[in-house]
Amino acid sequence: MNPTIHTDPTVFVIFGGTGDLNMRKLAPALYNLFLDGWLPANFAIIGTGRTKYTDESYRETLLEGINSFSRSGKAEKKKWDEFSQHVFYQVSDVKDAETYKEFGSKIDKFNADWKTKANVIYYLAVSPNFFPIIASNLAKAKLTADTKRVRIVIEKPFGHDLDSAKELNALLATIFDECQIYRIDHYLGKETVQNIMAFRFANSLFEPLWNRNYIEHVQISVTEQLGVEDRGDYYEGSGALRDMIQNHLLQLLCLVAMETPISFDAAEVRDRKVEVLRAMRKFGPDDVRNSAVRGQYSKGWMQGKEVPGYREEANVNPESNTETFAAIKFFVDNWRWKDVPFYLRTGKRLHQSASVITIQFKDVPHRVFPSESSESWQQNRLIISIQPEMSIRLQVQAKRPGLDMILNAVDMVFDYKGTYTNQAPEAYETLLLDTMLGDQTLFMRGDQVESAWELVMPILNAWQNKKSLSFPNYSADSWGPENAEALIARDGFHWFTLPLNGKK
Structure with missing residues (x-):
């Protein structure tokens, strides 16, 4: 790892954690960052979706994706065992505002265990029609206020046309500062x-x-x-x-x-x-x-x-x-x-x-x-x-x-x-x-x-x-x-x- 670059304790919450994007791209990318020493010692990945998984069964599912799509090839057992202990799963319907409180409880627990305030990254690997719903529910659960540590990552397409893009930007601006919003284009x-x-x-x-x-x-x-x-x-x-x-x-x-x-x-x-x-x-x-x-x-x-x-x-x-x-x-x-x-x-x-x-x-x-x-x-x-x-x-x-x-x-x-x-x-x-x-x-x-x-x-x-x-x-x-x-x-x-x- 480059000694001039330091990564702080981080919690990743991946909406669409059972979806294709996470299996093919996000989980393999996070695993490779772990292998190369870029992830901090204290990090957590919380996958969320409507499918019922335990932490263990979810880890097994992610392992299949990493073995199939990681540039580093199939995961070594020792490294995977280390990485997987940082992976968790929460059953959640993004439309149900009550379930978001559970994210807050888990983040608070990590902060207590690590004795620090972690960065929190909400990754929206879901259909674009869920972007406004998730952002609004995060705000209702009071999970977005820390402008220095809380970030939201939004996949393309960002809007379907000019009017919808303006509408989504306007909504996000009521919840986040621009410095918190990461509109991702993998290119x-x-x-x-x-x-x-x-x-x-x-x-x-x-x-x-x-x-x-x-x-x-x-x-x-x-x-x-x-x-x-x-x-x-x-x-x-x-x-x-x-x-x-x-x-x-x-x-x-x-x-x-x-x-x-x-x-x-x-x-x-x-x-x-x-x-x-x-x-x-x-x-x-x-x-x-x-x-x-x-x-x-x-x-x-x-x-x-x-x-x-x-x-x-x-x-x-x-x-x-x-x-x-x-x-x-x-x-x-x-x-x-x-x-x-x-x-x-x-x-x-x-x-x-x-x-x-x-x-x-x-x-x-x-x-x-x-x-x-x-x-x-x-x-x-x-x-x-x-x-x-x-x-x-x-x-x-x-x-x-x-x-x-x-x-x-x-x-x-x-x-x-x-x-x-x-x-x-x-x-x-x-x-x-x-x-x-x-x-x-x-x-x-x-x-x-x-x-x-x-x-x-x-x-x-x-x-x-x-x-x-x-x-x-x-x-x-x-x-x-x-x-x-x-x-x-x-x-x-x-x-x-x-x-x-x-x-x-």
Whole structure:
């Protein structure tokens, strides 16, 4: 454990403690933090749900999740025995205000046993419609007043639209201070995403080039091979724009486009992100038609297996108007980025699962080499691969070995696997530790959430109010609808894909 970082005694109360998120992500993340020495000596995890478990049977259930999903593999018996003694369970209906008093009693007991006041983290790993209920009941039970020690973590989606996001923010503001509210976006906890800031602001080489004078355009693609699987109910009320672009992709755009913060202070960093969203060009009706593309996948074949179309998935309307693909062209209207297009793309059942940011630099003003020397000429690109490969590569032109002058593109690569031997932490490990430390740098502030909703609402409204007559309009294992290629081709560009493992 880093001796400069100290974690105080902490009680985690996980609402939705029997759910999929806890089993796959939260419990494995907490266990790995324990293995690596980041958890304090005094900590407790209280899972809660309506299923009837004893402490012992609940521990056995969590062990199954950790054995299946922890990056450290199956739990060693000795370590698990140590960790599991800190795990407890409480049967509770989140709608029943009386049961919240039991949380207070347990927290008081831990404080008495530890002879200190612990930090208390309420993690809402539940359906969004329960967020207001849980927050209100915590307040009624007088479990939220300590602004220094009590924190609440809220998963996405934060609101269904701008109005609901404002309503939820307003409710939370009557119960908590903003410094207590941790709106979590797991993408911001990914190692390569955090490295965007380190790459930009710790290296003098790139900042002079990081503007409209040298950058031609930016692409941010988060593509998935998976379909909606068993999430039809959720996805019907969401779609690609709400599920991915409003949060994940706009967060990545903010990291790329933000101005240099004065310090790494959480408020300072988050101020710079909000500035980007407020500078982004708003959409009118014509802008939606010309700068936004939606799609929905049809049945097809993925990796030798036949897969259904979106409308044939479980719990999906056979005439659904929900988009499973979205591509949008944004502009940031400020001094640094004026007229530089930012192309965002996301979709399901696409050819490759990958999250990649590509920054294309402008071409050299004059080519001094004869055309036969540079048949494979390519503009310089900076490619930040978030997953599945974690790397940053700068593509430059170089002379090919030989007696003749032939140029081709080569990669200068920083690869996590090739550089570091230790395993990168999972995103939830980073974010849970930051919550314990009271560091909100990687979490969204209320005004940032509302600014993101405000930006996408004209597109959402236009798509909801006009049914697409072309759905489904792309097949499984493709790169999306043809209109998405036309969107970027009109500007003389094309979508980039990064060959996995760096192979050309």
